[in-house]
Amino acid sequence: EAQVTQNPRYLITVTGKKLTVTCSQNMNHEYMSWYRQDPGLGLRQIYYSMNVEVTDKGDVPEGYKVSRKEKRNFPLILESPSPNQTSLYFCASSPRQAPNEKLFFGSGTQLSVL
Amino acid sequence: KQEVTQIPAALSVPEGENLVLNCSFTDSAIYNLQWFRQDPGKGLTSLLLIQSSQREQTSGRLNASLDKSSGRSTLYIAASQPGDSATYLCAVRPKAAGNKLTFGGGTRVLVKP
Numbered sequence: 001e002a003q004v005t006q007n008p009r010y011l012i013t014v015t016g017k018k019l020t021v022t023c024s025q026n027m028n029h030e031y032m033s034w035y036r037q038d039p040g041l042g043l044r045q046i047y048y049s050m051n052v053e054v055t056d057k058g059d060v061p062e063g064y065k066v067s068r069k070e071k072r073n074f075p076l077i078l079e080s081p082s083p084n085q086t087s088l089y090f091c092a093s094s095p096r097q098a099p100n101e102k103l104f105f106g107s108g109t110q111l112s113v114l
Numbered sequence: 115k116q117e118v119t120q121i122p123a124a125l126s127v128p129e130g131e132n133l134v135l136n137c138s139f140t141d142s143a144i145y146n147l148q149w150f151r152q153d154p155g156k157g158l159t160s161l162l163l164i165q166s167s168q169r170e171q172t173s174g175r176l177n178a179s180l181d182k183s184s185g186r187s188t189l190y191i192a193a194s195q196p197g198d199s200a201t202y203l204c205a206v207r208p209k210a211a212g213n214k215l216t217f218g219g220g221t222r223v224l225v226k227p
Contacts, residue, residue: 004157033214042118043203043217058214090157100146100165100207103215105157 002027006091006106013081014114021076021109023091031094031101032074033058034066036087037108043090049074081113116141116208120218128226133191135221137204142182145207149178149189152201152220161202162189194225 004025013019025032033048035058045058049068063085065077074093078085089109094101117140127133137147146165150158162171162178164187170179175192191198201222205215 040219042219043205043215045214048214092158100163102148102160102163103158104160105150107155107157 002104004091004093004104004106006089006109008109009107010110012112012114015082016080019078019081019111021078021089021091021111023074023076023106024072025074025091025093025104026072027093027095027104028071029093029104030071030096032068033092033103034064034074034076035090035092036060037090038087046076046089081111083113085111086113087111116144116206116210116216118204118206118216118218120202120204120221122221123219124222124224126224126226127194129194129196131194133189133194133198133223133225135189135191135202135204135223137187137189137218139185139187139206139216141208141210142185143209144182145209147178147180147187147204147206148215149176149187150203150205152203158203194223196225196227199223199225 007022030051034046035043037043044060047066049055091106092103094103119138148163149161152158164171164180177190180187201220203220205217
């Protein structure tokens with residue numbers, strides 16, 4: 001089944017403890033991105049990647065890192081999480097970076113930073 | 115800067131009634147507009163994508179229109195069912211923003227049996 005898989009679905013951690021949220025897609029998509037969703041603020045893009053080894057900042061990249069060493073994987077790294085990074089995170093992918101491609105989303109990761 | 119607004123934030127209708135969801139955006143220079151459905155605990159599912167050159171798209175009971183000049187899109191859901199209860203989000207892909215989608219805040223819909 002074609003899908004975008006995020007892990008974990010739920011994560012509770014403490015301030016400053018490094019964590020990684022994984023994202024994997026099995027559709028051979030070139031384009032992948034990360035969003036966070038917060039009440040009243042909607043979804044905002046954190047980082048995106050147009051292909052392997054090509055990443056760029058979105059609207060809210062501060063406090064996050066990403067890497068794209070393989071086409072299928074696009075992990076989101078929080079080196080030193082803080083409470084303001086408590087949010088619902090979504091990974092998304094599309095076949096190419098062409099603007100008229102549909103985005104496919106993962107099921108989300110609910111992160112709580114205490 | 116592109117801004118996307120969805121009003122109302124929440125909507126409740128009896129089963130069988132037609133749903134009308136609104137989306138407005140401030141900059142008409144877009145590649146496309148996409149409507150998504152979000153269920154609690156699940157990701158976003160793409161419902162319809164309207165290219166900037168199109169006026170509407172249809173899929174089953176869903177019909178989405180786009181008026182780029184006025185910065186508006188409307189999602190119509192005919193003969194609503196309790197299974198249509200979800201949050202509906204619209205998102206535009208601005209020409210000035212590369213591959214980023216700009217999302218509205220969503221409309222939470224409840225269809226009562």
